[in-house]
Amino acid sequence: MSNKYTYGEIYAHVYEEYAAVQGKEAEVGETVAFLKQYCNGGSALELGIGNGRVAIPLSEQGVNVEGIDNSCEMLKLVAKRTDLINAWQGDIAHFSSKQRYNLVYCVYFTFPLLFTREAQIACLRSAAEALDDEGALIIELWVPDFNPRVAGQLTTTARLVDDENTIIDVSVHDPLNQNLISTVLWFSGTSIRRLPQRVRYVYHQELDTMAECAGLELRERWEDWSRSAFTKRSERHISVYRRSGS
Structure with a gap:
């Protein structure tokens, strides 16, 4: 995930405080409860693990969690907090793993940090290949503002x-x-x-189309981790994909 504007080393020193101010720490419990339901065999891979905000409490629920991040500083934060998670440095757009997971997930609007369409599709393909036959890919995204903007505005x-x-x-x-x-x-x-x-913003319809290119299909879409209905007024969505035909 090569992005000189991205979190990485710039955000690592303030990540925990920044996430808390944004309200992300407060919803960790709901996030973990939601994700755990898709870990039938007890394995998960987080794309953009950050400081382990979600991965660590998920692992404490008995899930074998692994993670990828492009930032050495972020990975140091995970290592300081736990030795139970195998997290490695890598590009979430282009990765491979011999392990097959019940769940691959990408939260906190990390996916748009891949700021080209090609990288986003590559990420979906890599994630699809990392899933086991019944596995699920879960992505959290914001809904782009429809207010018109002109180039360079x-x-x-x-x-x-x-x-x-x-x-x-x-x-x-x-x-x-x-x-x-x-x-x-x-x-x-x-x-x-x-x-x-x-970032590269993505409309949910486009995300579905890109997922289809990666052999995935939408199975569920919610407004939040408590499974509120996704509506035209929703400002974000939690989307669940599985391999086509599975």
């Missing part, structure tokens, strides 16, 4: 404002490649952090 969005934090996203739109090149400005107390990234 600079957009500023307030992500979060509370008593202690203000998080602002400043992005430039590249519609030809469906890319958002952005910088997150995080104001907290007297500190200001600048966190750049580049």
